[in-house]
Amino acid sequence: MEHLPKAAFICVHNSCRSQIAEALGKQLAADAFESYSAGTETKPQINQDAVRLMKERYQIDMEATQYSKLIEELPPIDIVITMGCNVECPAIPCKYQEDWGLDDPTDKNDEEFNKVIDTIYEKIVALAAKCSQLI
Template sequence: MRSWVSRPKVAFVCVHNSCRSQIAEALGRILACEVFESFSAGSETKLEINADAVRAVRALYGVDMTRTQRSKLLSEIPSVDIVVTMGCNVSCPMIPCRHHEDWRLEDPTGKDEQVLLALIEQIKANILSLKERIQQGKI
């Protein structure tokens, strides 16, 4: 069982930090803020967060990611305890941490709405699982 001094910091990491990792950061803040702090970052950035992701998260959760988040480089986030890579289909960026896991999520960019909505549901399930494992001291 881990003994955290404060809430652990979780980084959701992808190459461009524009869609999957941004959704995970937003859902982490919505669904698990009392258990862990959420950040997202990438080895590269995009000028804007994926518009389809912004629209879907706003519709489902009432949160406008363009007001609360931006695409960030790995160097722009604090040191973290847990790193979750999204499944980059290339070499995912790595940063030092106590625990790492890869969610192997498909990039929904350019795919239909149902793919995006299914991805958001999977991220939600993964966030809730991570939250529970942290609460139970399994991470």
């Protein structure tokens, strides 16, 4: 069996949007790609609002299986998805890349968080659907 492509979700601190994308990727698209996330910097813990809302909405405990990590810790990646951090990302060798242009919901209310989670959900489903044509 051939291996699934590896998708990395990248944002600065790897504590919120990229963690949500990794978690939803694992739940929604495990048959299309392997999900990873990383950042150019790390935080001591995943954003607690993101953790709480992902538990409430999808029964996913991100803290049980994920942690904030650096890009250098990633395995070789096929698909790079940047979250839209308005910063220059280091070049990560890959076969396909896109930027999702998501606002960081950190320190915003649950409504703003849920909008970002909904957008990530839709984009994960779309990425999974076109994954076989990308790689």
